[in-house]
Amino acid sequence: MKIRFQIIHNFQSDPLKVIGEVLHLTxxxxxxxxxxxxxxxxxxxxxxxxxLQSDTKLCYFEIDIDExxxxxSKYDDFIDGFDSxxxxxxxFIRLVKFSDEFRISNYLKYFxxxxxxxxxxxxxxxxxxxxxxxxxxxxxxxxxxIKYPADKPTNKDFEDRSENPFFYFTFTGYYQxxxxxxxxxxxxxxxxxxxxxxxxxxxYLNLRGILEERHIDFLKKIxxxxxxxxxxxxxxxxxxxxxxxxxSSYEKVKPEVHKFIExxxxxxxxxxxxxxxxxxxxxxxxxxxxxxELLSVxxxxxxxxxxxxxxxxxxxxxxxxFNNLADLKAHLLDISDNTATANFPSNxxxxxxxxxxxxxxxxVDKTLNEYKKELIILGWL
Numbered sequence: 001m002k003i004r005f006q007i008i009h010n011f012q013s014d015p016l017k018v019i020g021e022v023l024h025l026t027x028x029x030x031x032x033x034x035x036x037x038x039x040x041x042x043x044x045x046x047x048x049x050x051x052l053q054s055d056t057k058l059c060y061f062e063i064d065i066d067e068x069x070x071x072x073s074k075y076d077d078f079i080d081g082f083d084s085x086x087x088x089x090x091x092f093i094r095l096v097k098f099s100d101e102f103r104i105s106n107y108l109k110y111f112x113x114x115x116x117x118x119x120x121x122x123x124x125x126x127x128x129x130x131x132x133x134x135x136x137x138x139x140x141x142x143x144x145x146i147k148y149p150a151d152k153p154t155n156k157d158f159e160d161r162s163e164n165p166f167f168y169f170t171f172t173g174y175y176q177x178x179x180x181x182x183x184x185x186x187x188x189x190x191x192x193x194x195x196x197x198x199x200x201x202x203x204y205l206n207l208r209g210i211l212e213e214r215h216i217d218f219l220k221k222i223x224x225x226x227x228x229x230x231x232x233x234x235x236x237x238x239x240x241x242x243x244x245x246x247x248s249s250y251e252k253v254k255p256e257v258h259k260f261i262e263x264x265x266x267x268x269x270x271x272x273x274x275x276x277x278x279x280x281x282x283x284x285x286x287x288x289x290x291x292x293e294l295l296s297v298x299x300x301x302x303x304x305x306x307x308x309x310x311x312x313x314x315x316x317x318x319x320x321x322f323n324n325l326a327d328l329k330a331h332l333l334d335i336s337d338n339t340a341t342a343n344f345p346s347n348x349x350x351x352x353x354x355x356x357x358x359x360x361x362x363x364v365d366k367t368l369n370e371y372k373k374e375l376i377i378l379g380w381l
Contacts, residue, residue, distance in 0.1 A: 001072060002064040004098040006126060008056050008135055010091040015059045016046050017376045022085045023063065030081035033070045038302070041373045047265070048272055054134045056093055060127065075102050083162060094135045097162040098123045110242075113254065114233045120261045121174065121222060122166040127268070128215045129166075138164055143208055145181035149173065171230035175223055180209040214267060221260050228253040280366070283357035286343040287336040291367040294335065300374040307378070325380040329364050336360040 011018050024040040027033040048060040065072060072078055079097070086092055099119045104112055129138045139155050149170050158164050169176075210216055228249040235242040242250075272278075280288050299308040307328055309320045322328040337360050344354040368375065375381045 001067050002062055002099070002101045004060075004062040004123065006096045006098070006123070006130070007059045007061070007086070008052070008093040008095075008130065009059060010056050010093065011089070012091060014372060014376070014381055015049055015057075015061070016041065016044060016372055017381055018089065019044055019046075019059075019061060019063075019086075020376065022082060022089070025085060026078060026081040027065075027070065030077050031071055031074055035070070038373070038377050041376065048269065050131070050272065052130065052134075053132075056134075058127070058130050072102070094159070095162050096126060096164055098126075108236075110232055110236045114229060114236065117229060117254070117257055118171070118233075120258075121226075124218065124222075124261060124264050125166045125174065125177075126164055128210060128212075128218070131212070131215070132210055135164075141165055143180040144176055146176055147173070171226045171233065174219075174226060177210070177219055178223070214264075218260060218264050222257070225253045225257050225260075229257065278366075280363075281357045283340070283344070283354040284359065284363050287339040287358070287360065288363050288367065290339040291332055291336060291363060292370075294332070295367060295371060298371075300371070300378065302374075302377045305378050307374075325375065329368070332364045332367070333360050336363050 007015070007019075009015065009018075020037060020041045023044065024035070024037050027035060027040065043063050043065050044061060045064065046059060046061045048058070050058045050060075052058055083095060083097075086095055099116065104115055126138075129141075136155075139158055146165070148165075148168055150168075153161075153163075153165075153168060161167075210219065228246070231246045232242055232250040234240075235246065293313060294309050294311065297310050297312060299306075299310075301308065305323060307322045309322075309331070311318045311320070320331060322331065340354070340358050340360065344358075345351045372381065
């Protein structure tokens with residue numbers, strides 16, 4: 001069973017640690033599954049943890065549990081326990097639950113497919129709008145002329161159900177985000193007439209709506225395809241026969257919509273991973289490869305809170321043991337620096353560029369980040 005979430009937070013600890021500990025307690029105490037923290041961490045995949053303009057973070061993660069081995073029959077208790085434990089933590093702001101295989105599995109063919117498409121679209125819309133607006137602004141969507149098919153839910157409704165406004169639109173409701181609503185002239189004229197506020201007005205007008213070109217492009221592409229999906233959705237929802245032409249159009253559009261969504265997440269991940277502060281440059285590559293070699297054969301002994309490094313690339317295969325993160329980092333930094341010294345050009349002029357770009361502490365942190373689960377289990381994070 002796989003469930004996907006987005007959580008807005010200010011957690012001081014790594015989100016994998018926070019989510020893992022909460023999930024572990026929920027599975028043990030609410031569903032009486034006997035398992036350890038290591039196993040629980042394997043159920044979790046953190047896809048993105050993005051810093052927002054509000055200095056909060058948006059964590060996009062999924063939980064995947066094999067129901068053949070673990071009892072999830074009390075599914076509502078599981079969701080309620082997980083949700084309430086997260087909400088009780090310092091730094092928690094908002095949790096939104098998306099695709100849910102437990103319920104989707106009960107849908108018929110078209111209903112299952114369309115439900116997945118709609119949840120995936122909501123998930124992307126939510127990510128796009130949380131990337132521009134804070135959670136309260138997303139609940140209101142004041143910059144858009146929004147029409148709900150029924151009475152608008154309250155903010156409390158959104159919070160109680162782990163949802164947001166995008167759960168309450170029909171497919172045609174997503175057409176409402178083509179551009180922000182026009183401002184009434186009576187609100188603009190006084191600002192234009194006040195010279196000292198003109199720059200403020202111009203900036204305000206220029207910054208309205210979704211601004212990222214890739215996000216605008218996604219909204220446009222999705223709008224062009226939703227009609228074919230909604231035609232079939234309406235027939236299924238109201239138990240009507242689906243016209244052959246509608247089925248043909250639906251089958252053509254369905255993979256295109258999935259491709260748009262897959263491409264969106266791939267691009268967001270690529271952009272996040274290729275930020276300058278996350279990249280390995282040519283001066284750091286030697287040391288990075290060396291650190292990865294060492295850690296790939298390390299022993300992570302949780303029973304005595306010890307890490308053992310085996311240097312199979314050195315004569316005699318020396319062994320080094322560590323009982324805390326600071327000492328491990330110091331040792332890896334020495335190896336990183338020594339590797340850099342040995343591989344950089346000997347000529348001072350040629351070497352200068354390497355020395356300038358090389359950052360040993362960054363390399364150690366980046367490499368250890370790949371072993372985050374082990375460090376959490378050892379209690380070092």
